[in-house]
Amino acid sequence: MSEDCNPSDSDVKTVLEAHGLLPGGPLLEEALGLVSLYADRILQRLGDFPASVNKHKALLAILEEGLTQEGIIPNRDERKFQMPSDKK
Numbered sequence: 001m002s003e004d005c006n007p008s009d010s011d012v013k014t015v016l017e018a019h020g021l022l023p024g025g026p027l028l029e030e031a032l033g034l035v036s037l038y039a040d041r042i043l044q045r046l047g048d049f050p051a052s053v054n055k056h057k058a059l060l061a062i063l064e065e066g067l068t069q070e071g072i073i074p075n076r077d078e079r080k081f082q083m084p085s086d087k088k
Contacts, residue, residue: 019064021072057084058083061082
């Protein structure tokens with residue numbers, strides 16, 4: 001898998017901003033900590049998608065799902081990023 005599929009601070013901020021959350025201070029630190037903690041799992045999930053899937057879009061959807069499950073993003077029913085359905 002290419003290096004550009006790794007979750008970055010910018011990706012986390014993009015997801016938080018899409019939900020109207022100001023990505024700064026303790027919220028950002030907590031979100032970045034969770035992403036760092038689960039980085040291997042995130043990369044594993046990205047590897048489940050075929051090469052035809054846009055990995056960056058999949059990454060944003062995975063981050064959104066994880067941050068929602070962890071309670072960082074409060075509205076569990078509102079998705080801004082769609083998980084690609086083109087799995088292997």
